[in-house]
Every structure is written in C-alpha cells, then in structure tokens.
Amino acid sequence: MTEAAYDERPRRRGRKVLVGLLVLLLVLVGLVVLADRIATGVAERAIADQISQELTRQQASAAQPEVEVGGFPFLTQVAAGRYERITIGLRDVKGTVEGNSVDLPVLDVTARDVTASLDTIRSGQGDVVAARVDGSGTISYDSLAGYLDRPGLKLGERDGKLSVTAPVDILGQQLTVTGAAEIAVSEQGKVALRFSELDAEGLPNVPMAQVLLNNYARSISIDVPLPELPFQLTVRGVTPRPDGLQVSADARDVPINSVS
Template sequence: MAEVYGSERPRRRRGRGLRIVVLTLLVFLIVGVVVLDRFSNSYAENVIAEKVATEVANQKAESSRPVVTIAGVPFLTQVVAGKYEEIQIELPDFKAQTGTGETIRMDLLDIRARDVKAPLSALRGQGDVVAGSVTGTGTIDYQLLADATGQKDLKLAEKDGKLVGSGVLAITQTQEFPVSASADLKVADGRVQVRFSDVSTPGLTVNPLIQSQVDGFVQQMAFELDVPKLPLNLVIQELQPLPEGLRFTFGASDVNLAAAGV
C-alpha cells in the first residue's frame, strides 16, 4: 500500500502544476489581447485626430488638438465587423470666420458620429467610411455673440429659457432709458436671424413720438449671423438659449467620413 500511495503523490503535484501553468498562460493571453485592443484603439484615435486637424486647417478654422474617442469595447471586434458604435470628436477652442468676416468662437465643438460603417479595406485607405448620423453641439458666449453682431452697446442674456437683448435708448441728450426685448430666433439658408419683440421700457412714459423711437431702436437691435463652414458637412439645426451662452446644434446624415477628411 505504501508503494501505491508513494507513486500517486508526484502525479497529483504534476497535475496541479500543469493547471497553474495553463491558468498563467491564459492570464497572459487575456492581458495581451486587452493591451493589443487598447493600443489599436489609441492608434486609430490618433490617426483620426490628425486628419480632423488637417480638415479644420483646410477650412481656415482653428482649434486646439482634436480629442477623439472611439466608443465600444472591445475595439478589435468592431474593426472585424466593420461597424462602430460611436466616434466622438472634440474640438477645444474652436474658431472660424463667417462669410462676412465675423469670428465665431466656441470653447468646445463636440461632434458625435454614430452608426459608422467601415470595411477592413477602409483602414488601408480603400473604401468608404460612412456615418449614419453626425451631430455637433457648441455654445457661444453671449458677449462674444454680441461682439460678432458689430453692435457696440447690445447686451444679450438668457432669461426664462429665452434670449433677451437689451440696450440704452437716448431720448434726449440728458435722458436715457433701458430697453429690453425677447428674441425670436430663426435659422434660414445657413444664417441665424434674430428679431426682437415683447419690448420692455421700465421708467419710460410712452407716447406716439417716443414709441416710434423705441420701435426704431428695437429694429436696430435685430441682426443676422452667418454660420461658418464646419467639419463633416455639419449644418445648423437648432438654437437654444442657456445661462452660459447660446447653444448651437448641428447635424448631418449619411456622411462619408473619408471624403470629409476623416
């Protein structure tokens, strides 16, 4: 019996050792795959960032280095399938000139490309990379927006979810009164049109002569602003007054990212 037990003990130790070796190899394999996946993801993000930066420069716009994030884990399975959940492109300190010479500034232009389809051949520069939808958002500070209108004394702010414009009306050389009005926002042919109504003139007694002065002042407050050409064929879709500034929402569909510079 002693000989039988003595012959089994080394086998059990060898069995345990083999399992440890297999488990160790599996851990190294998993870690290697994860590292490769993250490296490939980072490489692709850097390539896209460089191409977007080139496109921004070609449009005579400016921004800090683009920050690109390809959503979805693992990344390599998306490469093999040729489908990507979402690609986020952030353009910090974005600046662009309109067709009429005004400079539009945004602290951040946040672009999201969703439902992106790209065959393996596209990674070698052959084939299309198409996003089903692309959206972008950016906020313009009210002071910067007022400066872009060219109206020196115009003040813009958000109140109760609406854009409000205000200024000072000089009735005589010694009499000045504040005037404020709610803005009506409209987007037409790539231009933002701002007109004012619901006028408030606290402290001012209005008569027909004064009313004509107020009406003329409010008409002068109105302005239009060109929207500069944006990356990825984005066009303006919506405007939303927020406490920190006027939020612009842009959009496009079925965008060929390769043709657009990505």
Template sequence: MAEVYGSERPRRRRGRTLRVVILTLLVFLIVGVVVLDRFSNSYAENVLADKVATEVANQKAESSRPVVTIAGVPFLTQVLAGKYEEIRIELPDFKAQTGSGETVRMDLLDIRARDVKAPLSALRGQGDVVAGTVTGTGTIDYRLLADATGQKDLKLTEKDGKLVGSGVLAISQTQQVPVSAAADVKVVDGKVQVRFSDVNTPGLPDNPLVRTQVNAFFAQMAFELDVPKLPLNLVVQELQPLPEGLRVTFGASDVNLAAAGV
C-alpha cells in the same frame, strides 16, 4: 500499498503544476489581447485626430489638437465587423471665420458620429467610412452675438429659457433710459437670425414719438450671423439660449467621413 500511494502523489503534483501553467498562460494571453486591443484603439484614435486636424485646417478654421474617442469594447471586434458604435470628436478652442468677417468662437465643438460603417479596406485608405448620423454641439458667447449687431450698448442674456436683449435708449441729449426686449432666434438660410419683440420700456411715457424711437432702436439691433463652414458637412439644426451662451446643435446624415477628410 506504500508503492501505490508513492506512485499517485507525483502524478497529482504534476497535474496541479500543469493546471497552474495553463492558467498562467491563459492569463498572459488575455492580458496580451487586452493590451493589443487598447493599443490598436489608441493608435486608431491618434490617426483620426491627425486627419480631423487636417480637415479643420482645410475649412480655414482653427482649434487645439482634436481629441478622438472610439467608443465600444473590445475595439478589434468592431474593426473585424466593420461597424463602430460611436466616434466622438472634440475640437477645443474652435474658431472659424464667417462669410461676413466675424469670427465664431466656441470653447468646445463636440461632434459625435454614430452607426459608423467601415470595411477593413478603409483602414488601408480604400473604401468609404460612412456615419449614419453626425451631430455636433457648441456654445457661442453672447458677447460675440451682441458684437455682430455693431451696437456696443446691446447686452444679450438668457432669462427663463429665452434670449433677452437690453440696452440704453437716448430719448434726448440729457435723458437715457434702459430698455429690453425678448429676442426671437432662429436659423434662416443657414444664418442665425435675431429679431426683437415684446419691448419693455419701464418709466417711459406712452406716446407715439417715444414708441417710434423704441421701435427704431430695436429694429437697428436686429441682426444675422453667418454660420461658418464646418467639418463633416455639419449644418445648424437647433438654437437654445442657456445662461452661459447660445447652444448651437449641428447635424448631418449619411456622411462619408473618408470623403470629408476623416
């Protein structure tokens, strides 16, 4: 019996050692795959960021270095499938010139490309990279919009989800009164158009002369702001007054990111 037990113990030790070695190798393999996946993801994001920066410059716009994030884990399975969940492109400190000379500024132009299809050949610069939908959001400061009117006394603010314009109306050389009106904001032929209505003139006498002055004041305040040419063929889709500024939503569909510079 001593001989039998003596022969089994080394086998058991060898079996445990083999399992430990295999498990260790598996751990190293998994860690290696994860590291490779994250490295490949980071490399692809940096390449895209460089291309987006070039596209921004080609549009005569400016921004800090783009921040690109390719969503979805693992990354390499998306590469092999040629499909990506979402690519997020952030353009900090975005600036672009309009056709009429104004500079549109946004602290951040946040772009999302979804349902992106890209064959392996596209990674070598061949083939199309097509996003089913591309959306972007940014906020324009109210001071910029007010400056577009050329009226230095106009102030734009948000109240109860609506844009409100206010200013000071000179009734005479000695009398100036505050006036305000709701602003109708919409997109017309690719331009941000602002018109005023529902004029509020507290304390003013209700007579034809005063009404004429008030109407002329706000008619002069009406303005249009050209929308600059944006990366990825984005166009304005929605405008939303917020306390911090006018939120602009851009969009496009079936965008060839490779053709657009990305």
C-alpha cells in the same frame, strides 16, 4: 510511502498545470487587450490630425481634437469594416464668418454606424461613411453680440430665453433697454433673432419714444450666419444656455474620411 501519498502527488501536479494555464491565458488576454488599445490609439490620433488639418483649411482653429473610437474590441470592428461610434470633442473653436469672429467654446460630434472596408483602412483610398452624425456646440454670447454691432449691448440667458441689455439714447435720454428674443433656425441655416419684447425703465410716455424703441428692436433683429460645420452638419435647433447659445445639428450618410 503510502498509497495516499502517491494519489496526492498527481493532484498537486494537476493543480500546478491548471494554475499555469490560467496565468498563460490571462497574459494572452492582457496582450490582446493591449494590442487592441494600441490600435485604437493610432486610429484616434490619425482622425484627430485629419480634423486639425480640415479646421486649418476652413481658416479656423481649436485645441487638439479629442477623439474616441467606441466599441470593443476595436480590431474586430476593423475586420468587420463597421464601427459602432466615433466621438470627437473640439474645444475653443475660433472661426470667421463674413469678417466677424465666431467663438464656439464647445463642439461635440458623434458619428454612428461607421462603415469602412479593411482595404480602405490599409490604403487610405475609398469611402468611410457614417450612417448618422450628431453635433452639439455652444456659441459664445460675445460672438453673437458682435454681429449686432451695438456698443454696450450684452446677451445672455434668462428664464430659458435669449435676453438683451443695452444702453440706448431715446429723445436725448440715456436709457437701459432690456428684453428677450425669439430665436429659431432659418431656412438658410442661420440663427434668426427677433427682439419683440423690449422695454426701458423711464421711457417717456409719448408715441415717438415707443416708435424709437421699436425701431431699435428691429435693428437688432437679424439672421446671424454660422461658421461652416464639419461632417456636413446641418443646424436643426438653438437653445439659450447660461454659457452660450447651444446649437444642435445632424447629418445622414456622411463621408468622414474628409470632414468638410
């Protein structure tokens, strides 16, 4: 056997060992990733169950919460006691405020910079705190119109404004009133509606007709209370959208092991 053949055999053995080590490394990485994803899934389900329980306490209902714990690896975050973000998606939220039904087709919440010690995770005792929580939800126009309590009244979005259409009897004539509202968040956290740009085609050209139209505008200019939001969220702004009134909210230094 030649000297070259002897040299080739160790090289082959070396390559086989190297390939074997690489395969073993990939398997170990895969197992670590799998374990990390399993742990993440357990945490996400636990958070979803807690939120469902809190919604029930608030006499509200929704589809099963969609929870995602962000950042990778998850187990490293557990060991450090700090999590990058936790996102929560709620769909078809239904609640009651002052006897009126409130529908939020969408409510998305993101908690950032969440801290929780390993002992807290193990025991379930102690504080889990988010440095910042942001929320964005949509209130259906039908729910909003329910507070105005005017038969036939419809709300929507037109040119970025909250629009209204409603049948109104003025001086014995059935007219269709149209217009837009200024909207804002009041100091009490309610949605303030102010209808000051109403018109009605065919409105009689007499002072009393305009007085009646103005009275109608004042009657539907109200402050609409919002349902209690989770995570101590405070409403900061409202924007009309085609699918409903979009509400933005936030909170700081929020304990999230109780979502009330």
